[in-house]
Amino acid sequence: MSTTNGTIVPPAKVDFSSDQEIRWCPGCGDYSILKQVQTLLEQSGKKKEDVVFISGIGCSSRFPYYLDTYGLHGIHGRAPAIVSGLRSVRPELSVWMITGDGDALSIGGNHFIHLLRRNVDVNVLLFNNEIYGLTKGQYSPTSPEGSVTRSTPMGSTDHPFNPLALVKGADGTFIARSMDRDPKHMREVLARADAHRGTSLVEIYQNCNVFNDGAFEVFTEKASKPLHTIFVEHGKPLTFANGTRGIKLNGMTPVIVDTYAGGTSLDDLWIHDERDPYKASILVRLFDDPRLEGAMPRPFGVFYVNDRPTHEAKLTAQVALAKEKKGAGDLDALLKGEHTWTIG
Amino acid sequence: MPTTLKKKPTETRENVVILFAGDSGDGIQLTGSQFTDTNALFGNDVSTFPNFPAEIRAPQGTLAGVSGYQLHFGSVEIFTPGDQADVLVVMNAAALKANLGKLKQGGTIIANTDGFDKKNLRLAGYIDEADPLVDGSLEGFLLHSVDVTKLTRTALEGTTLGMKEKDRCKNMFVLGFINWMYSRENALTEGFLQRKFSKKPEVLDANLKALVAGYNYGETSETFTTRFEVKAAPMPKGTYRSITGNQGTALGLIAGAQKAKLDLFYGSYPITPASDILHELSRHKNFGVVTFQAEDEIAAISSAIGASYGGAIGITASSGPGIALKTEAMGLAFMLEIPLVIVNVQRGGPSTGLPTRTEQADLWQAVHGRNGEAPIPVIAASTPIDCFDMAFEAVQIALEHMTPVILLTDGYIANGSEPWRFPASKDLPEIKPPYIKEPNDDGKFLPYLRDERGVRPWALPGQPGFQHRIGGIEKQDKTGNISYEPLNHEKMVRLRAEKVARIADRYKPIRLDSGPEQGELLILGWGSTYGAIRTAALQLQQEGQSVAHVHIRHMFPFNKGLGPLLKKYKQVLVPEMNSGQLRQMVRAEFLVDAQGLNKIQGMPFTSEEIRAGALNLLKP
Numbered sequence: 001m002s003t004t005n006g007t008i009v010p011p012a013k014v015d016f017s018s019d020q021e022i023r024w025c026p027g028c029g030d031y032s033i034l035k036q037v038q039t040l041l042e043q044s045g046k047k048k049e050d051v052v053f054i055s056g057i058g059c060s061s062r063f064p065y066y067l068d069t070y071g072l073h074g075i076h077g078r079a080p081a082i083v084s085g086l087r088s089v090r091p092e093l094s095v096w097m098i099t100g101d102g103d104a105l106s107i108g109g110n111h112f113i114h115l116l117r118r119n120v121d122v123n124v125l126l127f128n129n130e131i132y133g134l135t136k137g138q139y140s141p142t143s144p145e146g147s148v149t150r151s152t153p154m155g156s157t158d159h160p161f162n163p164l165a166l167v168k169g170a171d172g173t174f175i176a177r178s179m180d181r182d183p184k185h186m187r188e189v190l191a192r193a194d195a196h197r198g199t200s201l202v203e204i205y206q207n208c209n210v211f212n213d214g215a216f217e218v219f220t221e222k223a224s225k226p227l228h229t230i231f232v233e234h235g236k237p238l239t240f241a242n243g244t245r246g247i248k249l250n251g252m253t254p255v256i257v258d259t260y261a262g263g264t265s266l267d268d269l270w271i272h273d274e275r276d277p278y279k280a281s282i283l284v285r286l287f288d289d290p291r292l293e294g295a296m297p298r299p300f301g302v303f304y305v306n307d308r309p310t311h312e313a314k315l316t317a318q319v320a321l322a323k324e325k326k327g328a329g330d331l332d333a334l335l336k337g338e339h340t341w342t343i344g
Numbered sequence: 345m346p347t348t349l350k351k352k353p354t355e356t357r358e359n360v361v362i363l364f365a366g367d368s369g370d371g372i373q374l375t376g377s378q379f380t381d382t383n384a385l386f387g388n389d390v391s392t393f394p395n396f397p398a399e400i401r402a403p404q405g406t407l408a409g410v411s412g413y414q415l416h417f418g419s420v421e422i423f424t425p426g427d428q429a430d431v432l433v434v435m436n437a438a439a440l441k442a443n444l445g446k447l448k449q450g451g452t453i454i455a456n457t458d459g460f461d462k463k464n465l466r467l468a469g470y471i472d473e474a475d476p477l478v479d480g481s482l483e484g485f486l487l488h489s490v491d492v493t494k495l496t497r498t499a500l501e502g503t504t505l506g507m508k509e510k511d512r513c514k515n516m517f518v519l520g521f522i523n524w525m526y527s528r529e530n531a532l533t534e535g536f537l538q539r540k541f542s543k544k545p546e547v548l549d550a551n552l553k554a555l556v557a558g559y560n561y562g563e564t565s566e567t568f569t570t571r572f573e574v575k576a577a578p579m580p581k582g583t584y585r586s587i588t589g590n591q592g593t594a595l596g597l598i599a600g601a602q603k604a605k606l607d608l609f610y611g612s613y614p615i616t617p618a619s620d621i622l623h624e625l626s627r628h629k630n631f632g633v634v635t636f637q638a639e640d641e642i643a644a645i646s647s648a649i650g651a652s653y654g655g656a657i658g659i660t661a662s663s664g665p666g667i668a669l670k671t672e673a674m675g676l677a678f679m680l681e682i683p684l685v686i687v688n689v690q691r692g693g694p695s696t697g698l699p700t701r702t703e704q705a706d707l708w709q710a711v712h713g714r715n716g717e718a719p720i721p722v723i724a725a726s727t728p729i730d731c732f733d734m735a736f737e738a739v740q741i742a743l744e745h746m747t748p749v750i751l752l753t754d755g756y757i758a759n760g761s762e763p764w765r766f767p768a769s770k771d772l773p774e775i776k777p778p779y780i781k782e783p784n785d786d787g788k789f790l791p792y793l794r795d796e797r798g799v800r801p802w803a804l805p806g807q808p809g810f811q812h813r814i815g816g817i818e819k820q821d822k823t824g825n826i827s828y829e830p831l832n833h834e835k836m837v838r839l840r841a842e843k844v845a846r847i848a849d850r851y852k853p854i855r856l857d858s859g860p861e862q863g864e865l866l867i868l869g870w871g872s873t874y875g876a877i878r879t880a881a882l883q884l885q886q887e888g889q890s891v892a893h894v895h896i897r898h899m900f901p902f903n904k905g906l907g908p909l910l911k912k913y914k915q916v917l918v919p920e921m922n923s924g925q926l927r928q929m930v931r932a933e934f935l936v937d938a939q940g941l942n943k944i945q946g947m948p949f950t951s952e953e954i955r956a957g958a959l960n961l962l963k964p
Binding site: 018020047048049050052054064065068069070071072073074075078080081082083084085086087088089090092093110111114315318319321322323325326327328329331332334335336337339340341342343344 | 381384385387576579580581582583584585586587595598599602607609611628629630631632633634636638639640642643644646647648649650651652653654655656658672673675676680766767768769805806807808809810811812813814815816817825826
């Protein structure tokens with residue numbers, strides 16, 4: 001920053017990176033996410049001072065230190081609550097919340113669902129690496145059942161969360177999934193999330209190359225990606241495997257069909273409608289273990305959008321209404337109360 | 345409404361303690377608070393003690409379901425709700441059984457005979473359903489048996505209300521009668537009823553009729569030959585209102601926010617006995633008050649931290665168990681060095697403990713209860729009115745010193761009320777947070793560069809050029825960047841502690857509440873024991889004892905004058921509703937041989953208990 005006689009002169013090219021040394025492990029998927037967020041912010045035309053990053057605890061939660069914006073590195077699991085308070089009093093800011101699978105879904109699970117149901121206007125980036133990284137390799141609430149980790153040498157006995165089904169269950173108003181290895185897709189999804197008013201939840205598959213390397217390989221590697229992923233776009237049929245296969249809805253049941261010569265017509269496929277809450281509920285349920293025979297491909301993209309009013313808009317409206325009805329607060333009248341008596 | 349018929353003789357009393365008791369559904373709290381307001385409006389000094397069960401509707405007629413409201417009013421200064429009652433009004437047998445021990449020998453009992461049928465006697469645990477109203481066991485008291493239920497029903501004959509609704513007017517009959525007995529008008533309650541039932545004319549009519557019938561019963565009944573009068577107290581001139589401690593806290597918080605020209609964010613999770621602060625604040629949104637009923641205690645404080653980070657004054661309140669949950673977040677606020685107010689309306693502990701009873705057992709929790717070295721200033725209110733002053737000061741310290749502040753009140757003063765000669769807003773000081781306007785380090789901004797008081801500057805999101813990152817990880821001196829450097833950590837621990845210690849620089853010099861500047865015994869009190877200690881100390885001084893009373897509000901850091909003061913007396917007595925928490929703190933800090941007077945019954949001290957404790961130390 002520079003000042004000339006008190007006038008702030010913005011730098012010629014806005015650079016959102018801070019002067020702090022980045023301390024993630026070399027090769028961590030977090031670098032890719034940081035890069036895309038920086039790029040998006042630089043292209044968005046936002047002023048640095050109007051952007052706030054709030055995080056909890058975990059590898060991902062160091063994120064705010066690496067951006068030249070306002071930032072608060074909170075305590076484990078509580079970022080949604082901190083965000084809720086901040087947005088209640090500063091609805092004009094651009095607020096981003098950085099969290100991980102342990103932070104959001106385990107220790108902060110309660111705050112996470114309440115943030116969603118209230119629809120606080122914040123872009124939530126949920127870095128899912130299906131492992132506890134910062135505590136060095138215990139299973140997380142998204143680790144598949146049977147995961148062998150440092151705390152589960154005989155395999156995890158816990159059934160994992162399906163994060164986006166949980167988000168849908170909590171009436172989230174923007175539900176999306178992307179991955180660290182597909183920067184272009186991530187940038188597009190992040191831009192959509194940023195444009196949405198309300199809690200924009202983006203689950204990002206992020207590789208922890210130290211404790212859980214290759215957890216999402218089947219979705220990210222060139223060879224297996226076409227068969228195991230499906231990228232949804234609003235108004236377009238659900239196809240994958242380079243357009244040779246598609247998903248059709250038999251009533252409420254999705255089924256995989258062939259779409260090439262002699263196969264099902266594209267018009268008969270499931271057409272993605274991101275405003276349809278029922279289809280979104282089915283879409284988030286496409287969560288098969290990719291190792292199983294006949295597994296459904298894992299969907300990526302924006303699954304669901306709903307324009308329900310934000311929590312802070314309703315709070316602010318109440319304060320405005322109270323001021324309109326009663327007039328701005330008169331402290332003397334408040335101290336006096338409704339009934340007084342005089343002595344002397 | 346005309347309420348007088350013929351005159352009966354009137355006797356004057358200096359002060360009266362009256363205890364209303366009945367089932368928790370009998371409207372006892374309303375009866376008590378209406379009679380309180382009537383007396384306060386008349387010009388008496390008053391002090392009250394509502395005492396109700398934890399269960400909302402405990403089984404009718406049982407001891408567990410008894411709700412009580414004790415009122416002390418007088419033509420003299422009143423400091424406590426009274427040690428023992430002069431008059432006990434009971435709506436049923438359980439209410440008598442639960443409260444007879446609080447009645448003076450020779451005191452008056454007014455009993456609703458309908459509440460003493462066989463079922464009620466059995467539920468109250470009277471052996472063989474023996475009726476105390478007729479078996480002579482109440483001989484030492486002045487007993488008036490009145491069939492309130494029947495008289496109320498008779499008064500309401502001809503109204504369209506059902507029997508159940510008619511019976512719900514019983515408390516107004518009782519109130520009308522008590523108004524007569526103490527030469528008070530029904531007018532205030534009539535006005536209250538008219539507002540409350542403006543949309544239910546039949547209910548309004550019935551309640552007004554019951555109120556008048558009760559008053560007239562006093563005039564006409566031959567049992568009651570005398571009425572009493574308590575003249576107005578010589579209160580300082582001015583305009584008064586009635587206020588409870590929780591209201592006082594809420595208003596103090598709003599006043600603080602207004603004087604700092606800030607919005608107020610209140611994050612809270614409902615809990616007894618703190619919820620009334622949330623209820624009160626939620627009514628004042630036009631003061632820029634945002635109330636947020638969070639999903640849990642942790643979210644309540646964390647959201648308040650978020651709001652403070654955004655530039656409002658963030659506030660949260662709870663009681664012991666909820667405060668325990670907030671502990672980690674308090675550490676964060678301390679580490680961030682942002683303003684925050686945490687109110688603990690203490691109740692009986694540990695764990696769920698005694699939710700509707702009072703205690704002072706969270707002092708150590710407030711002063712010590714965090715991981716790492718995280719000293720947070722702790723202040724305590726001593727009366728309902730003092731809740732206002734202390735809440736204001738909590739906001740002031742939080743904002744001017746960039747720190748979380750803990751305010752301790754308790755269930756006793758939170759629900760109790762007294763007349764308040766409220767201040768004018770212009771007499772309250774302006775609050776000035778250390779906002780930063782210009783870069784503080786050669787064109788750059790250092791978020792943890794401290795001023796001469798050790799306080800860091802406050803830059804708010806949206807302020808161009810002051811972008812910075814803060815967090816709970818140890819930070820480098822001045823820059824606030826993450827640092828694990830050993831010497832830096834030690835330095836930061838010391839700097840943060842020093843900043844909090846320097847808050848004592850702003851306190852006014854310590855002042856005795858009463859008694860000689862030096863002598864035999866100093867009674868050191870804190871919090872809601874104020875009234876009982878003051879009453880006892882004044883009495884002991886009248887009796888010629890060399891006893892002084894000091895009541896401290898700053899629990900951490902202590903007033904610098906406290907240590908020297910303690911040394912001016914041969915003995916120090918610390919009465920507390922805990923096992924001796926302040927006592928241990930002053931022993932550790934000042935090496936004085938302070939003695940404890942400790943009551944851990946969920947009930948406040950009586951002044952007689954304090955007096956006896958002091959006399960015990962003064963024995964030759």
